[in-house]
Amino acid sequence: MATETTSSCTGSNLLQPISEIINLPLDQVNFVVCQLFALLTAFWFRLYLHPSKTSPFIRHVVATLLGFYLALFCFGWYALHFLVQSGLTYSIMMFAGLEHMHKLCFIVALGYLSFCQITRVYVFDYGMYSADFTGPMMVITQKITSLAFEIHDGLARKEEQLTPSQRCLAVRRMPSLLEYLSYNCNFMGILAGPTCSYNDYMAFIEGTAYQPRHLETNGKENGKYKHTEPSPKNDIISKLCTCAISLAIFLSVSKLCPVERSIDDKFIASTPFILQVLYLYLSMLATRPKYYFIWTLSDAINNAAGFGFNGYNKDGSPRWDLISNLRILDIEFATSFKMFLDNWNIQTALWLKRVCYERCPINPTAATFLLSAMWHGVYPGYYLTFLTGISMTMAARALRHNIRPYFLGSTTHRSIYDVITWAGTQIAICYTVVPFVLLAVGPSLKFYSVKLLTRRLND
Numbered sequence: 001m002a003t004e005t006t007s008s009c010t011g012s013n014l015l016q017p018i019s020e021i022i023n024l025p026l027d028q029v030n031f032v033v034c035q036l037f038a039l040l041t042a043f044w045f046r047l048y049l050h051p052s053k054t055s056p057f058i059r060h061v062v063a064t065l066l067g068f069y070l071a072l073f074c075f076g077w078y079a080l081h082f083l084v085q086s087g088l089t090y091s092i093m094m095f096a097g098l099e100h101m102h103k104l105c106f107i108v109a110l111g112y113l114s115f116c117q118i119t120r121v122y123v124f125d126y127g128m129y130s131a132d133f134t135g136p137m138m139v140i141t142q143k144i145t146s147l148a149f150e151i152h153d154g155l156a157r158k159e160e161q162l163t164p165s166q167r168c169l170a171v172r173r174m175p176s177l178l179e180y181l182s183y184n185c186n187f188m189g190i191l192a193g194p195t196c197s198y199n200d201y202m203a204f205i206e207g208t209a210y211q212p213r214h215l216e217t218n219g220k221e222n223g224k225y226k227h228t229e230p231s232p233k234n235d236i237i238s239k240l241c242t243c244a245i246s247l248a249i250f251l252s253v254s255k256l257c258p259v260e261r262s263i264d265d266k267f268i269a270s271t272p273f274i275l276q277v278l279y280l281y282l283s284m285l286a287t288r289p290k291y292y293f294i295w296t297l298s299d300a301i302n303n304a305a306g307f308g309f310n311g312y313n314k315d316g317s318p319r320w321d322l323i324s325n326l327r328i329l330d331i332e333f334a335t336s337f338k339m340f341l342d343n344w345n346i347q348t349a350l351w352l353k354r355v356c357y358e359r360c361p362i363n364p365t366a367a368t369f370l371l372s373a374m375w376h377g378v379y380p381g382y383y384l385t386f387l388t389g390i391s392m393t394m395a396a397r398a399l400r401h402n403i404r405p406y407f408l409g410s411t412t413h414r415s416i417y418d419v420i421t422w423a424g425t426q427i428a429i430c431y432t433v434v435p436f437v438l439l440a441v442g443p444s445l446k447f448y449s450v451k452l453l454t455r456r457l458n459d
Helices: 002-009 017-020 026-048 054-093 101-125 134-156 162-168 177-187 197-205 233-252 259-263 265-270 273-304 328-332 339-344 348-357 364-374 380-407 411-438 441-459
Strands: none
Touching: 002 273, 017 026, 026 134, 026 273, 054 101, 054 134, 054 177, 054 197, 101 134, 101 364, 134 162, 134 177, 134 197, 134 348, 134 364, 162 197, 162 348, 177 197, 233 273, 259 265, 259 273, 259 411, 259 441, 265 273, 273 411, 328 339, 339 348, 339 380, 339 411, 348 364, 364 380, 380 441, 411 441
C-alpha cells in the first residue's frame, strides 16, 4: 500500500484510468506515453526548429524546457534532483581548478546518484523494479562525468598526452549553463538516454553533424554521396517495428517464464538439471525485450529529432547508429562473453571505457565492473552480478586463448566451435545476470547454491 502511494505521488495521475484498464503500474504508463509524446515532438523539432530556420539558443531552450516538462510529468518534484545534481557539478566545473575538476565532478555526481538510490531503495520502495527518478539520473551522471573528463582533456592536458579518441572528444571551451542543461536534460534523452558525447550533441544543435564525407582535394564532394541532409525515416520505421515486436513479446511471454521459478523448491525437486538450464535460458531471454523496447524507442526519438547520424555505409545509405544502445542479433547470437557485452548497453560500455577503463592505472577490469555496479544502484544483486562478471570475463579470455586455435583448421570445426561457444556464452550470461533480476542477496545466493548442489547431485 505504501508503495502504491509513493508511486502515484511522484508523477502525474492524469493517466491513472489507462493504467487501471491495461493493468500496468502508473509510472510505467507515464513513461511510455511521455516517450511517445517525445517521439512526436522530435519530428516537430526537426522540421520546424531546424538549424537552418532558428538559432542554437532557441533549440537549446526548447529542448531543455520540454525535457523538464516530461521529467515533472513522470516523476513530479523528484525531478528537481536532476537540477540539483547538474547545478552542483556545474559549479564545480566553473569554480574548481581544471587540474582536479573532473575528479570532483565524478565524486559528486556519482555520490549524489548513490544517495538518491539508497534513499529510494531503503526508505521508499525496496524491491520495486520499475520506472523511478534515479533512472534518468543515471544517464545524467554519465553525461556529467563524461563532459568533466572531456573538458579536462581539452583544457588541462597536452595533445600528445591524449589518445586519438580522447583528442576527438576533447572539449576546448567551457559550456554555458544553458548548453550544459540542454545536454543533460533535453527531451530526447531525459527519460531513457542514451548518453552521448558533448561534441556530438553540440554538432546536432548547431546543425554541423551532417558534414559531407569523402571530399576531393578542392573541397568538393566526389559525387559518391549527394550533399543533402540524410533522412532518418527508414531507420525510424525499422526501430519502431522493433519496439512493437519487443513490447508484444515482453507483455505476452515475461509472465509465463518468471526467473523466480528457478529457485522454487518444487520446481528444483521435480525438474531435471538440463531442463532447469533450458528454463533459465528461456526466462532470461524473456526479460530482454523490455530493454530492447526502451532503448530502441529512445534511439528512434533521437533520430526523429535529427540526432544520431553516423556517416554513410559503403552503398551510400545513411547510418543512424551514432548513439544506438544495442545490436539485438549480435546479442542473441553472441559467441563470447565480450561479444555480448560489446553489443549490450553500448553507450554505457563506452562511458565505462572512457572514464574508467582507459584511465585507471590499477586493475582496470575490476575497477570498471565495480563502477558499473555502483552506477546501477545499491541492490546486492547488482554487485553479485558484476563480481561474477569479473571471473566470467577472465575465464572466457583464458578459454578462448587456449581452446580456439584447435578449431581453426576447417569450416566444420569453426562451425562446431561457434555452436559450442554460443551455448556456453548464453548459459554463462544467464548464470551471471540472475542476481541482477532477483535483486536481493538471499534469493541470489540461493540460486547459486541450488545450481551448484543440483549439478553435484546430477553428477
